[in-house]
Amino acid sequence: MRLFKDALARRGMSLVTALPGLLVLLIVVGLFLKSKAILGVAPLSRLLFSSAWHPLKGEFGLWPFITGTIWVTVTALVLAVPVSILAAIYLSEYAPPWVRDAAKPVIDLLAGLPSVVYGVWGVLLVVPFVGNVLAPLAGVYSSGYSVLAGGLVLAIMTFPTIIHVTLEVFSSVPRALREASLSLGATRWETTRHVVVRKGAQGILAASVLGFSRAFGETMAVLMVVGNVPAVPRSLFDPGYPLPALIANNYGEMMSVPRYDAALMAAALVLMLIVLFFNGLARRILIRVERRVR
Amino acid sequence: MKAPGAGLLRRRKRTEVVFRVLTTGSAVVVLLSLLLILGTILWKSVPALSLSMLTQTPRGGFYLGKGGGILNAIAGSLYLALGATALALLLSLPLALYLNTYKGRASKTAVWTRFFLDVLWGVPSIVYGAFGFVVMLALGLRASLLAGMLTVALLEFPIMARAIDEVMRLVPRELKDASASLGATRFETAAKVMIRQAAPGILTGILLAFGRGIGDAASVLFTAGFTDRVPTSLADPAATLPLAIFFQLGTPFPEVQQRAYASAAILTLIILIISLAGRAMSRKVTRHVVK
Numbered sequence: 344m345r346l347f348k349d350a351l352a353r354r355g356m357s358l359v360t361a362l363p364g365l366l367v368l369l370i371v372v373g374l375f376l377k378s379k380a381i382l383g384v385a386p387l388s389r390l391l392f393s394s395a396w397h398p399l400k401g402e403f404g405l406w407p408f409i410t411g412t413i414w415v416t417v418t419a420l421v422l423a424v425p426v427s428i429l430a431a432i433y434l435s436e437y438a439p440p441w442v443r444d445a446a447k448p449v450i451d452l453l454a455g456l457p458s459v460v461y462g463v464w465g466v467l468l469v470v471p472f473v474g475n476v477l478a479p480l481a482g483v484y485s486s487g488y489s490v491l492a493g494g495l496v497l498a499i500m501t502f503p504t505i506i507h508v509t510l511e512v513f514s515s516v517p518r519a520l521r522e523a524s525l526s527l528g529a530t531r532w533e534t535t536r537h538v539v540v541r542k543g544a545q546g547i548l549a550a551s552v553l554g555f556s557r558a559f560g561e562t563m564a565v566l567m568v569v570g571n572v573p574a575v576p577r578s579l580f581d582p583g584y585p586l587p588a589l590i591a592n593n594y595g596e597m598m599s600v601p602r603y604d605a606a607l608m609a610a611a612l613v614l615m616l617i618v619l620f621f622n623g624l625a626r627r628i629l630i631r632v633e634r635r636v637r
Numbered sequence: 638m639k640a641p642g643a644g645l646l647r648r649r650k651r652t653e654v655v656f657r658v659l660t661t662g663s664a665v666v667v668l669l670s671l672l673l674i675l676g677t678i679l680w681k682s683v684p685a686l687s688l689s690m691l692t693q694t695p696r697g698g699f700y701l702g703k704g705g706g707i708l709n710a711i712a713g714s715l716y717l718a719l720g721a722t723a724l725a726l727l728l729s730l731p732l733a734l735y736l737n738t739y740k741g742r743a744s745k746t747a748v749w750t751r752f753f754l755d756v757l758w759g760v761p762s763i764v765y766g767a768f769g770f771v772v773m774l775a776l777g778l779r780a781s782l783l784a785g786m787l788t789v790a791l792l793e794f795p796i797m798a799r800a801i802d803e804v805m806r807l808v809p810r811e812l813k814d815a816s817a818s819l820g821a822t823r824f825e826t827a828a829k830v831m832i833r834q835a836a837p838g839i840l841t842g843i844l845l846a847f848g849r850g851i852g853d854a855a856s857v858l859f860t861a862g863f864t865d866r867v868p869t870s871l872a873d874p875a876a877t878l879p880l881a882i883f884f885q886l887g888t889p890f891p892e893v894q895q896r897a898y899a900s901a902a903i904l905t906l907i908i909l910i911i912s913l914a915g916r917a918m919s920r921k922v923t924r925h926v927v928k
Contacts, residue, residue, distance in 0.1 A: 356734060499674075533652075590766075
């Protein structure tokens with residue numbers, strides 16, 4: 344009887360364990376089936392690289408949205424990656440233990456704040472800041488609802504991801520290596536640069552890639568500050584219209600216009616595939632790093 | 638007379654100081670950004686925060702600046718997140734137990750499952766929303782509390798499963814061996830030893846997932862719908878806090894926007910309470926843990 348229960352539990356549990364892989368597949372297949380209606384009508388290149396977005400005329404070019412996503416994400420990363428990595432270096436190499444302990448809840452909380460809260464904060468503070476301070480400084484006019492505002496908000500949202508992974512990578516660098524370097528007379532920074540960062544270089548790359556894919560798919564916070572004008576942005580102060588925002592904004596109308604829903608599902612599919620690729624890449628790197636340390 | 642190499646030494650010292658300042662400064666920027674966000678939200682919300690916000694549902698003309706509160710959204714969010722978290726736990730716990738009792742730490746199954754969980758963790762919530770919508774249409778469901786719960790459960794699943802898996806990995810081998818040597822089957826070991834030993838971590842995982850679930854907007858946008866009433870059954874549409882904030886902010890009326898700030902403050906407070914509770918509780922449930 345007990346053995347039977349054990350066997351039963353084993354079966355049941357192994358089924359659940361197959362779920363993650365299955366789910367990835369299901370999402371891709373599900374979105375693909377729904378976007379087939381648009382993939383069949385226009386060639387893939389027109390869907391991806393055309394700037395003509397006129398749903399009522401049946402023209403669905405995703406190019407403005409793809410470039411919008413890239414602009415916002417790259418802006419965010421340019422801001423977030425250096426700050427996050429330097430902060431991680433401080434926390435792992437310089438900070439006294441109590442600061443390190445106190446920093447953990449701060450990072451967890453930043454990661455846990457809902458994206459709408461980031462969005463509200465962005466509307467309250469970042470958008471006016473960009474519109475009234477940064478844009479005049481740069482000598483251009485901007486309403487503030489811009490790629491830059493989106494990038495700033497996103498940068499803060501990606502801090503925790505990058506810091507967390509980088510810290511983990513740093514903590515896997517053996518203590519003895521640092522001590523060897525210090526005992527040779529190297530300063531803290533020299534040790535960090537030549538030992539810790541060199542050993543963890545791949546991990547840092549993976550952390551940044553993870554930050555990238557986190558930023559790439561962020562919806563609400565960006566949607567609220569980025570302006571949502573379906574045109575390819577020309578500067579940081581132009582509004583943009585990222586893919587996730589497109590999907591979120593148009594869910595209401597999509598059932599009433601022919602093939603609109605298929606176009607949006609195609610957008611979701613593009614998003615999923617890109618994130619899948621980068622995530623998979625980063626995780627492969629991290630698994631390799633982990634294996635090498637052991 | 639200067640010692641040879643003094644200039645070089647000074648330069649190295651200067652580099653050290655520069656980078657010490659840079660790294661410390663970066664950490665301060667991270668901390669400050671959190672304080673700035675919390676500070677702005679709480680400060681801006683003060684004028685509109687009131688008890689009626691918490692205890693009333695929207696009255697007629699609420700979105701034009703008339704009276705009422707956001708009880709519908711608070712209740713909807715809580716129901717939704719509770720249901721989703723329970724569903725996610727139902728999936729996560731067996732998965733983590735299976736990986737850690739039936740499968741070896743470095744077995745192929747374990748490595749691949751963790752890989753897929755990590756990948757799922759990174760899938761944007763809007764994609765879950767779109768996928769949930771597709772499934773909803775396929776099953777003939779309408780936007781409802783149930784559909785929202787299912788979608789959010791999928792979103793929470795990788796977060797919770799990974800968190801529980803991480804703590805179960807730390808359960809010492811000897812403990813499992815001791816249990817096995819007393820004649821327990823693996824299932825008994827899992828149910829009686831692993832769960833108890835990992836209890837604090839499981840709780841943290843649950844709260845982490847709950848926090849993500851209650852704060853997520855993009856996944857419920859298509860699936861849970863929106864309504865001014867508190868949902869009474871699984872088939873009713875349900876309002877959620879993040880969407881309530883989003884819709885209120887989108888109106889052109891300053892009074893309603895004020896209330897969006899207040900709603901954001903309420904959501905932030907809920908998240909703060911969850912994370913504090915998690916810290917306090919994980920210390921308390923350590924009673925049964927063998928050190």
